[in-house]
Amino acid sequence: MNIQALLSEKVSQAMIAAGAPADCEPQVRQSAKPQFGDYQANGIMAIAKKLGQAPRQFAEQVLSHLDLKGIAGKTEIAGPGFINIFLEPAFLAEQAELALSHDKLNISPVATQRIVVDYSAPNVAKEMHVGHLRSTIIGDASVRTLEFLGHDVVRANHIGDWGTQFGMLIAFLEKKQQEQDTEIALADLEAFYREAKQLYDQDEAFAERARGYVVKLQGGDEYCAQMWKKLVDITMAQNQHNYDRLNVSLTRDNVMGESLYNPMLPGIVADLEAKGLAVESEGAVVVFLDEYKNKEGEPMGVIIRKKDGGYLYTTTDIACAKYRYETLKADRVLYYIDSRQHQHLMQAWTIVRKAGYVPENIPLEHHMFGMMLGKDGRPFKTRAGGTIKLADLLDEAHDRALTLVRSKNPEMGEDELQNLAEVIGIGAVKYADLSKNRTTDYIFDWDNMLAFEGNTAPYLLYAYTRVLSVFRKAGADVQTVEGDILLTETREAALATRLLQFEETLLQVAREGTPHVMCSYLYDLAGLFSGFYEHCPILAAADEKTRQSRLKLASLTAKTLKCGLETLGIRTVDRM
Numbered sequence: 001m002n003i004q005a006l007l008s009e010k011v012s013q014a015m016i017a018a019g020a021p022a023d024c025e026p027q028v029r030q031s032a033k034p035q036f037g038d039y040q041a042n043g044i045m046a047i048a049k050k051l052g053q054a055p056r057q058f059a060e061q062v063l064s065h066l067d068l069k070g071i072a073g074k075t076e077i078a079g080p081g082f083i084n085i086f087l088e089p090a091f092l093a094e095q096a097e098l099a100l101s102h103d104k105l106n107i108s109p110v111a112t113q114r115i116v117v118d119y120s121a122p123n124v125a126k127e128m129h130v131g132h133l134r135s136t137i138i139g140d141a142s143v144r145t146l147e148f149l150g151h152d153v154v155r156a157n158h159i160g161d162w163g164t165q166f167g168m169l170i171a172f173l174e175k176k177q178q179e180q181d182t183e184i185a186l187a188d189l190e191a192f193y194r195e196a197k198q199l200y201d202q203d204e205a206f207a208e209r210a211r212g213y214v215v216k217l218q219g220g221d222e223y224c225a226q227m228w229k230k231l232v233d234i235t236m237a238q239n240q241h242n243y244d245r246l247n248v249s250l251t252r253d254n255v256m257g258e259s260l261y262n263p264m265l266p267g268i269v270a271d272l273e274a275k276g277l278a279v280e281s282e283g284a285v286v287v288f289l290d291e292y293k294n295k296e297g298e299p300m301g302v303i304i305r306k307k308d309g310g311y312l313y314t315t316t317d318i319a320c321a322k323y324r325y326e327t328l329k330a331d332r333v334l335y336y337i338d339s340r341q342h343q344h345l346m347q348a349w350t351i352v353r354k355a356g357y358v359p360e361n362i363p364l365e366h367h368m369f370g371m372m373l374g375k376d377g378r379p380f381k382t383r384a385g386g387t388i389k390l391a392d393l394l395d396e397a398h399d400r401a402l403t404l405v406r407s408k409n410p411e412m413g414e415d416e417l418q419n420l421a422e423v424i425g426i427g428a429v430k431y432a433d434l435s436k437n438r439t440t441d442y443i444f445d446w447d448n449m450l451a452f453e454g455n456t457a458p459y460l461l462y463a464y465t466r467v468l469s470v471f472r473k474a475g476a477d478v479q480t481v482e483g484d485i486l487l488t489e490t491r492e493a494a495l496a497t498r499l500l501q502f503e504e505t506l507l508q509v510a511r512e513g514t515p516h517v518m519c520s521y522l523y524d525l526a527g528l529f530s531g532f533y534e535h536c537p538i539l540a541a542a543d544e545k546t547r548q549s550r551l552k553l554a555s556l557t558a559k560t561l562k563c564g565l566e567t568l569g570i571r572t573v574d575r576m
Ligand code: ARG
Pocket: 118, 121, 122, 123, 158, 159, 160, 317, 320, 335, 337
């Protein structure tokens, strides 16, 4: 159920009946304070002004046409001309019943779009580090939300699997194979890459061979292609381990790396030249963009082919956007990449639009994010100043959570403790990231994220288990509660209203790609439930009807919390 959409429709009909134009915006929003009702229509003043009428008078006209029978018990005009809407408990009860009986909480069908989501994108022969964490988990939450709504989502893992470094990596892999040391050498990709680079810088014969392999690889040489594939396979197998632990829905099938676009690049450059967009400049091929100025105030030149014939990251992203529209048939494309790559993307897309590769009505959206910082406010690094490997971070999360749950549950068995530690530890890392507005940097702080108080994973997971424990105590099944929902207490109605705003929350996350909105919603919901639980006795309710009704509200709360956490990619446990 989308109450906001329903009320918008009703208010806009009333506005039109009162003389407003057909495209008027009722601006119906959730009210910020209970005294303003559950929803507010804020669009009256702007339209009254256009019509040359006194806003409050126009508001009265609108109210006289507004038919909210069976939906709202009370409406009133407030301030300069807002309309406050107070929902009817019977309407809320009826909608809550519907939400409870549908497996997807009775969310409305959407006009399905094919949406390509570019996320994670680690680099081959490198281990995933914390820098890839944000893209991976925010992107995956976005994907899950879009799929939950019914969209057709294409996961695109734009891995860095192409470039001149592959000559060096192939030559080094060959050397290790000759020394029969492949397995060991590739177990630690960071060391593998570092040693390859060292050899390349020091050993001229090796460097020579490496350069030869680059040319061969680009020319489609079978041996080089096979060695290259080995590097990709090993890297992605290691990454898959991280994805699985993180409960991230990416698989090997979602890899669409830079190499995929490589064969398209000569055609792109030729086409941009033919269209007069690209020109030769000092041996390179360059697109000059009026939209971007260099230090001298002249149009900035974006190189798409280097003097030596090599292509660039930008050229690949031009081909990639074109492919996503033309071949993948995307209606919308989202990119989860850190904010430092914003200018790069804007340049690539400006060229894409000018060349007509992707029409203006197909949105290309950069859903950027800030950095993960340490407690000192500087980029998050190891003590020695190195990048933190993702796998190490996840191990630490598990260990810290294990210490915590062990101390809280001294009598719990080892298997359950281990499982709990994994769910809470990984959940805490993910939630800490997801709950912050992605556009800003955030401070990575173990103590905060593992706290059982505040907007954290442990708090929400615990809140969920608390709801389930009500059912255990009642000897009832959370899935099948008999009876009707009756909303007599203010707290019951407030909880029901918030439960019914799940769809509005999902839609906002889907539109803006901001999972923190879902986190805030769930946190708020957990708080409302806790207030309800304290003041409206469930098991000790005055009568059977009230008890069943409250159990139903508890059941819908559990279901909504679980669904919400699932859209975030956070696992739940039944007790902790
Ligand atoms: N591999 C890149 C990196 O590690 C991110 C790629 C993002 N996607 C893209 N279409 N450029 O920085």
